[in-house]
Amino acid sequence: MYTLESHGFQKFKVPKKNFNYLIEFKNLVENTSNSIINKKQKLNNIHKHNFDKEDFNSFRLKIFNQINNKKNIHEIIFRIYDDLIVSLIGKDICVQKNINFSIQRPFDQQRAPFHKDSPPNSPYEIVVWLPLVNCFKDMSMYLFDIKKSKKIDYFLSKSNGISHDTYAKKNGVCCECKFGELLIFSAPTYHYIPVNSQKDSRWSINCRYKNTFSPNGMKGYLDFFEPLRYSEITKLAIKYEEK
Numbered sequence: 551m552y553t554l555e556s557h558g559f560q561k562f563k564v565p566k567k568n569f570n571y572l573i574e575f576k577n578l579v580e581n582t583s584n585s586i587i588n589k590k591q592k593l594n595n596i597h598k599h600n601f602d603k604e605d606f607n608s609f610r611l612k613i614f615n616q617i618n619n620k621k622n623i624h625e626i627i628f629r630i631y632d633d634l635i636v637s638l639i640g641k642d643i644c645v646q647k648n649i650n651f652s653i654q655r656p657f658d659q660q661r662a663p664f665h666k667d668s669p670p671n672s673p674y675e676i677v678v679w680l681p682l683v684n685c686f687k688d689m690s691m692y693l694f695d696i697k698k699s700k701k702i703d704y705f706l707s708k709s710n711g712i713s714h715d716t717y718a719k720k721n722g723v724c725c726e727c728k729f730g731e732l733l734i735f736s737a738p739t740y741h742y743i744p745v746n747s748q749k750d751s752r753w754s755i756n757c758r759y760k761n762t763f764s765p766n767g768m769k770g771y772l773d774f775f776e777p778l779r780y781s782e783i784t785k786l787a788i789k790y791e792e793k
Contacts, residue, residue, distance in 0.1 A: 552723060554638070554676075558696030559735035561725055562634055569730065571630045576682050576729075578626070579617060579753070586612050594683040594750035597655035606655070614651050623649065624778055627757060631678065631732060638676060638734070639761040641781035646758040646774055652743070654752040661743040664706065664714045666699070667758070668737035672767035675737040675760040682753040685727045689752045692722030693733070694740040702740050718742040737767075 554560045564572050576593070584590050586609060587599050601609060617623060624645050628635070635643060654661055667677060679691065694702055698721070705717060722742060725733050735741065737758070746752045762777060762784075780788070 552693075552695075552725075554734060554736065557693075558739035559693040559723075559725070559733060559741075561727065561731055561733055562631070564630055564730050564732060565633060568630050568632070571626070572680075572730065575626060575630060578620070579613070579682060582613060582616050583609075586616075593753045596653065596751045596753075607660075610651065610653055613653070614648075617651065618648050624757075624776075627680075627755070628778060630680070634734070635676070635678070635759055636779075639674075639759060639764070641779055642762040642784050643759055643777075643779040644762045644771070644775040645778040647776050650756045652752065652754045652756070654743075654746045656746055656748060656751065658746060661745070664718070664740070664742040666738055666740045668767060670768035671737045671758065672760055672765055672769075673736070673738045674764035675758050675767070677735050677737060677756055677758050679727075679733040679735070679754055679756045681727045681729060681731070682755070683750060684729050685752060685754070687724070687726065687748060688744040689746050689748045689750065690724060690726045691733070692718040692742040692744065693725055693735055694722050694742075696736065696739050699738065699740060714742060715744060718744065 552559055552561070580593050583593065583596065589599060591599055620626070627649065628645070652661070668675065681690070683689075702721075705712070722740075727733060759778070760775070762780075
């Protein structure tokens with residue numbers, strides 16, 4: 551059992567009471583996708599639509615922009631797992647302004663490199679990785695015990711002919727996630743996205759959260775984050791200061 555406290559990452563289930571919110575969000579993304587390609591296509595089968603390379607990158611950008619421009623999008627997503635986040639960082643919560651979308655068709659080489667978010671992000675941030683389809687085997691991601699970060703720093707600086715994929719398979723944990731499950735990991739936790747060699751397309755989002763009053767990273771707070779929730783005490787303080 552890998553836990554946030556001991557390893558820097560953990561898998562959770564979407565609470566049953568919130569599962570309908572997950573369905574609603576997936577439907578929003580799927581309907582947005584279908585409106586862009588002007589065709590009904592399930593998310594996991596998006597590779598069956600006839601894109602050329604340039605058009606698919608344009609499609610990714612349109613999904614990103616249209617979902618991020620949706621009114622109250624952060625609230626729509628946050629209610630899927632709200633209690634989990636509050637239990638980890640408290641009620642004063644800020645969220646990264648833009649939701650990141652990851653869409654990889656089978657054998658798509660375009661993906662984020664082997665990395666950790668902090669620095670430049672704050673080590674007090676957590677990342678929620680939420681799949682919108684079943685992600686088995688290399689449709690998911692590899693996460694690495696935070697206690698081994700210095701060894702990974704050394705590997706990435708030297709490599710010695712070992713590929714990132716080989717290193718990840720030997721030293722990482724492939725965190726398979728069914729639809730209805732999610733991963734939460736700390737910003738200093740290394741992660742690696744393998745090439746998807748399965749028959750379905752991978753769809754996921756990731757959102758970053760931190761306690762509003764925890765230390766910021768190198769990225770400016772107002773440039774990258776916005777308030778999402780306030781505790782009762784913070785609400786009281788805001789009312790007092792407004793007088």
